[in-house]
Structure formats: C-alpha cells, structure tokens
Amino acid sequence: MTAYRDRRIYGIEDIATLLREVDRHLNAPARIVIIGGAAAAFHGAVSTTTDVDTHNALSADLQAALEQARFVTGLDIPVSYSAVADVPYNCEDRFEQPFADFRCLEVCILEKHDLALSKVIRCAEHDLQQLEEVHASAPFSLDVLVVRFRDEMSHVIGDPGRIRGNFLELIERLFGELKRTEADRSTRGKPA
Amino acid sequence: MGYHWEVLQFLVTSKVRRRLLVLLWGEKQAGSVADLAALADVSFSSAHAELREMQRLDLVRTEREGAKEVFSANPAHPEADLFSRLAAADQPTRSPASARDEELKGKLVFLGAPLRGVRSSAVATSDVVPVLVEGAQLARRDAVVARCLPVCFWNQRDQLDGSSLRNIDAAPETKHVVAFFLELAGQLGGDRRLVGLAEFMRDNRLTQERPFFYTMKPGTARELPAAKHWGFSINVELDSFRSLFDKFVSK
Numbered sequence: 001m002t003a004y005r006d007r008r009i010y011g012i013e014d015i016a017t018l019l020r021e022v023d024r025h026l027n028a029p030a031r032i033v034i035i036g037g038a039a040a041a042f043h044g045a046v047s048t049t050t051d052v053d054t055h056n057a058l059s060a061d062l063q064a065a066l067e068q069a070r071f072v073t074g075l076d077i078p079v080s081y082s083a084v085a086d087v088p089y090n091c092e093d094r095f096e097q098p099f100a101d102f103r104c105l106e107v108c109i110l111e112k113h114d115l116a117l118s119k120v121i122r123c124a125e126h127d128l129q130q131l132e133e134v135h136a137s138a139p140f141s142l143d144v145l146v147v148r149f150r151d152e153m154s155h156v157i158g159d160p161g162r163i164r165g166n167f168l169e170l171i172e173r174l175f176g177e178l179k180r181t182e183a184d185r186s187t188r189g190k191p192a
Numbered sequence: 193m194g195y196h197w198e199v200l201q202f203l204v205t206s207k208v209r210r211r212l213l214v215l216l217w218g219e220k221q222a223g224s225v226a227d228l229a230a231l232a233d234v235s236f237s238s239a240h241a242e243l244r245e246m247q248r249l250d251l252v253r254t255e256r257e258g259a260k261e262v263f264s265a266n267p268a269h270p271e272a273d274l275f276s277r278l279a280a281a282d283q284p285t286r287s288p289a290s291a292r293d294e295e296l297k298g299k300l301v302f303l304g305a306p307l308r309g310v311r312s313s314a315v316a317t318s319d320v321v322p323v324l325v326e327g328a329q330l331a332r333r334d335a336v337v338a339r340c341l342p343v344c345f346w347n348q349r350d351q352l353d354g355s356s357l358r359n360i361d362a363a364p365e366t367k368h369v370v371a372f373f374l375e376l377a378g379q380l381g382g383d384r385r386l387v388g389l390a391e392f393m394r395d396n397r398l399t400q401e402r403p404f405f406y407t408m409k410p411g412t413a414r415e416l417p418a419a420k421h422w423g424f425s426i427n428v429e430l431d432s433f434r435s436l437f438d439k440f441v442s443k
C-alpha cells in the first residue's frame with residue numbers, strides 16, 4: 001500500500017498552529033482575510049477541504065513567512081488568493097478576528113452571514129452543503145441574510161436574476177420553502 | 193437534506209397544499225383565505241380550494257372573527273401529532289454522516305482526498321478500486337467528497353486498467369459515476385488514457401439524464417460536459433474541481 005499524503009488531519013487547530021508560526025516569522029504587519037471552506041470550518045462546517053482561500057493577495061513577506069511556517073510545523077496547507085470571490089460591500093466592518101494575540105499577523109474571517117452571501121454567487125452543491133453545516137452548528141438569521149443581500153450585494157458581477165435565484169435556493173435549503181417565499185417577496189425588484 | 197423534508201416534498205407534491213400545511217401545522221398560523229394565501233405566496237383561488245378540501249377532511253377548523261372566516265389547524269384531529277411533525281420538516285436539516293461514511297472518508301484521505309479533519313485510514317492495493325467505487329457512491333450524497341474525488345482517481349491512475357474496471361461489481365448508474373470521475377480526472381490532469389478507460393463502464397441502457405447529487409433541485413445545473421457525457425446534471429462548475437485539483441496534484 002502507498003500513502004499519497006501524510007497522515008495529518010488538517011483541522012482548524014492545524015490552521016491556527018500554522019498561522020501562529022507565520023506570525024512568529026513576520027517582522028512587519030500583514031493581513032490575511034480567510035474566506036471559503038476554511039472560513040466555513042471556523043464557523044462550524046465539518047465537510048471542508050484542507051486548503052485556505054484568502055480574499056486578499058498575499059504579500060511577498062507573508063508568502064515567505066508561510067513557507068517558513070510550513071517547514072517548521074510540517075503543515076503543508078495550501079494558502080492561496082481567490083481572485084474571483086465576491087463579498088458583501090461592508091463585510092470588512094464585520095470581520096471576525098479569532099487570533100487577537102498575534103504580534104504582526106492580522107487574521108480576519110468573514111462573518112458567517114457574509115460568508116453565506118459570498119457563496120451565493122457560485123452556489124455550488126458543496127457550498128450549500130457547508131452552509132447547511134454552519135447553520136446546524138450556529139443558525140443563520142433569515143432577516144440578516146435578506147437585508148444584506150438587498151443592501152450590500154448590488155455591486156457583484158454576474159447575472160442579477162441568476163444570483164437572486166441562487167440566494168433563494170440557499171434560503172430554501174436553510175429555512176424551508178415558506179421562508180423562501182418570504183425572502184422572494186422581500187427581495188423582489190431589488191437588483192442583486 | 194433531511195429525510196423528513198424529502199418525504200414531505202415527495203408525499204405532498206402540490207406546492208399550494210404543502211405550503212398551507214406547513215403554515216397551519218408547522219408554524220401554527222391562523223388566518224383568512226386571503227391572509228394564508230399571502231403568507232404562502234399563492235393565489236387566492238388555489239388557497240381557497242385547498243382550505244375547503246382540508247375543512248372537508250377535518251384537517252382545519254374555522255372560526256368567525258367578525259366578517260372574517262379564520263382557518264387554523266385542527267388540534268383535535270386524531271393524527272394531529274403526525275401532521276405537526278411532517279409539516280415541521282419544512283426546515284431541512286442535513287443528515288449526519290454515518291460511521292461507515294466517516295470510515296470511507298478516512299480511506300479516501302489515504303488515497304489523497306484533501307478532506308479537513310478526517311483521519312487517514314490505510315487502504316491495501318487490492319482494495320483501491322472498491323474504495324474508489326464506494327467513494328463515487330458517497331459523492332452523490334456529499335458534494336465535498338465529490339470535489340475531492342478527481343484527486344484520488346488521479347493518484348491511483350496507474351492501478352486503473354480495463355480489466356479492473358470491467359470487473360467492478362456495481363449498478364450501471366454507479367459505473368457511470370465512476371466513469372464521470374475518471375473522465376474528469378483525465379481532463380483535469382491531461383491524461384486522455386483515463387477518458388478512454390471510462391468507456392469500459394458505458395452502459396447504453398442509461399439514456400436519461402439524472403441529477404448527480406440527490407439533494408440537487410431541478411434547474412440549478414451548470415454546464416459540465418464530463419457530467420453530461422455520463423448522463424448527469426450537476427451544480428458544480430469545472431473550475432471548482434480544477435481549483436482543488438491543481439492545489440493538491442503535482443503533475
């Protein structure tokens with residue numbers, strides 16, 4: 001038999017360990033904004049992959065620190081910038097910062113409703129699955145999702161009708177058919 | 193998606209009836225025909241017809257509030273508990289993964305699946321193909337596993353040949369799922385041999401297109417030629433498979 005990867009479990013604790021080590025190797029302030037499945041994992045999703053997607057490009061210093069941290073910890077976790085992600089307009093005001101004690105590295109995680117709306121653009125099955133798991137762990141608020149979709153998603157690129165359809169599909173998956181009709185009424189005529 | 197939610201959708205195929213049942217029995221709402229029609233976002237006439245039929249079957253009771261006739265669930269019905277439980281299923285919940293699924297995920301991690309938080313579980317060489325087949329079956333219930341599977345198929349490509357694939361003991365539809373992942377891995381990794389191998393599993397009796405994921409709703413499919421080629425509609429784009437594949441496969 002052959003193992004194609006090592007036997008580690010790259011859980012949230014491993015990401016924390018890697019980032020703590022990154023912080024140790026930085027000499028100047030740097031920021032990392034975690035989105036996608038890794039952010040979902042921070043919010044309670046259990047079915048995610050072991051990579052980390054970021055909403056901001058990684059500076060050369062940060063990339064060098066990541067390399068050193070991977071070497072020291074042995075945690076070969078891919079961390080990469082996802083250029084195509086769209087997030088609610090004011091999401092920066094709501095970033096969560098789970099590692100306030102870090103010296104140089106500011107780690108920001110999308111707030112869970114912002115995360116859900118960031119996944120509405122693509123609305124792939126695995127995105128819906130992860131959001132269902134977040135919802136099971138700590139329920140989303142329907143009102144918050146509707147208000148943010150209505151007020152903070154008009155800048156995203158894509159067919160508004162498709163994006164709104166994706167949003168309603170998400171609402172139905174999380175809250176059921178009746179709440180979908182409520183959300184449909186509340187967002188009708190609003191550009192996505 | 194929760195089992196009861198699926199049962200509710202299956203048993204009560206009328207959208208109007210289902211929404212009214214959920215309103216009356218699940219959310220314990222009461223109101224006139226106009227009120228309930230508005231809440232359910234259905235036409236007055238459809239709601240009226242359904243509520244009258246529910247009244248005939250003793251599923252609802254009515255009271256007069258001035259000029260208004262107010263409908264509510266009939267708690268005295270002998271099956272009131274059953275209706276309440278069924279209607280409450282409108283809020284879907286995902287079924288928790290079984291121990292067997294978790295064990296299989298561990299084996300897939302051993303074969304290269306980048307699943308977070310899953311402990312790797314060793315797989316003997318002779319079990320590689322059966323594990324991939326089981327993984328393909330699980331992928332229809334777990335989209336995160338589905339996204340990882342092309343990596344596993346790619347890592348095991350040297351062990352996959354015509355004879356091992358021809359002898360797979362699985363239903364024709366499962367063989368098509370395996371073929372889909374083979375073709376996808378071949379496409380993502382640039383190995384046409386895998387695309388050719390997939391043809392060993394072609395069953396020409398399967399002609400109807402079906403949703404890849406059991407939880408997928410009609411009309412949500414994306415364009416993915418490899419899925420279409422094997423008779424599936426799927427709501428994941430090639431780029432989603434590619435981004436993960438490229439991160440975890442060193443070509």
